[in-house]
Amino acid sequence: MRWTHAAGRGLLAAAVVLAGYVGLGTPSGESVAHAGGRGPVTLVTAGDLTDYLDPVLADWNRSHPDEKATLVELPESADETRAQLVTGLRSGSDRFDVLNIDVTWTSEFAAAGWISPVDPDRFPLDDLLPPVLDTATFGGRLYAVPYVTNAGMLYYRSDVLEAEGERPPRTWAELERLAKEVAPEYGLGGYAGQFLPYEGLTANATEVVRSAGGSLLVDEGAKVTADSSGTEEGLRFLVDGVREGWIPKESLSWKEEESREAFQDGRLLFLRNWPYVYAMAGGADSKVAGRFDAVPLPGPDGPGVSVLGGSNLAVNSNSRHPETAADLIAYLTGESVQRRVLTEGSLPPVRASLYSDPELVRDFPYLPTLRESVLAAEPRPKSPRYDQVSLVVQAVVHDAMAGRQSPRRAVERLARELGAIARED
Ligand code: GLC
DSSP: OHHHHHHHHHHHHHHHHHHHHHHOOOOOOOOGGGGOOOOOOOOOOOOOTTTHHHHHHHHHHHHHTOOOEEEEEESSHHHHHHHHHHHHHHHOOOSSSSEEEEEGGHHHHTTTTOOOOEEEEGOGGGGGGGGGGGEEEEETTEEEEEEEEEEEEEEEEHHHHHHHTTTOSBHHHHHEEEEEEEEHHTTOOOEEESSSSTHHHHHHHHHHHHHHOOOHHHHHTTOOOOSSSHHHHHHHHHHHHHHHTTSSSGGGGGOOOHHHHHHTTEEEEEEEOOHHHHHTTTTTTTTTTTTEEEEOOSSSSBBBOOOEEEEEEEEBOOOOOHHHHHHHHHHHHHHHHHOOOHHHHHHHSSSSGGGHHHHHHHHHHHHHHHHHHHHHBBBOOOOHHHHHHHHHHHHHHHHHHSSSSSSSHHHHHHHHHHHHHHHOO
């Protein structure tokens, strides 16, 4: 029932975008200059951890000998990838044609004019999971095509919980108790996520804040709402964890991969991470293969909130071959590559129908949990200055977790510093 309603909302959103696009036409100075351009293109992406993109592009290249696509991989961290892309885009570089950009950057790239609006008619938008389309729009127009989605999940050691006769936690109190009391008995750290100051920490912090009913910014960045009891309660969960020792101190320097390795090496009872971990921790070189599972993130009194992650494909507004770039995006977002995104890339596809495909559900038993998490996931704040918003959140939350600032002071500082960014707009 819920699924049907949600799908309906997605179609409505698509219709709104379509209307906006048709009504406004192509804005001056954007893709017009290179209209009709065909030829070789470059796809730039953050690190392809599962190496599935090379064969996907090889298939494209076989059928497009005059429009070959070359893959360029940038560093695996979200922030470093953004920094490298922005340096080129600011100087008008046409080195990259198709940009695989984190969902959180779409507004900033669109507002800066670095990516061109795309024609919604050219892409399969009607089978998208409902929340993802919104991440690709800015100012009512479609600037990118959703490609991969993502939602945080709670990984847990099923062997340990079963031995203890415990169920996976559904609330923070249950998680805390197990992390505090059970984990040490097995020589395990309690709970970790991505707590180094970078985009991953912004994602983790936004999740605890939203789970506790707080928020940071609303109205596309115009209004700051950080100084609230919900925001403070969310931060307190992370801060208490480090102070009380059930969040290991070393996790303050972990990104996705370091935290995955800790879990996979059998050093953690609980881990918050993205779905790609499911396949890797189940692999032959994992010490916890067959001994873990995942559930939706817990919150203060029941299920928590995940942020919506993932990436969108956009065309560089200086691309010399925008027509080929758009065709490549249609190929990558089409049914057959979307299936490979899951089966070979271990990443969550954006197409809704794949989540109920019986064969895929059999091979990827976490798909129903993932679908539930994505459907309930909330976007990070949309802002044309998202990069600055995120830097503030990372710095403040990291200081609080390291014990340098109380949760109350952290919330006041967030309100002050986010307020300064909002006022500059
Ligand atoms: C994942 C998510 C992305 C997020 C990043 C943070 O790649 O898909 O949206 O920003 O992690 O590290």
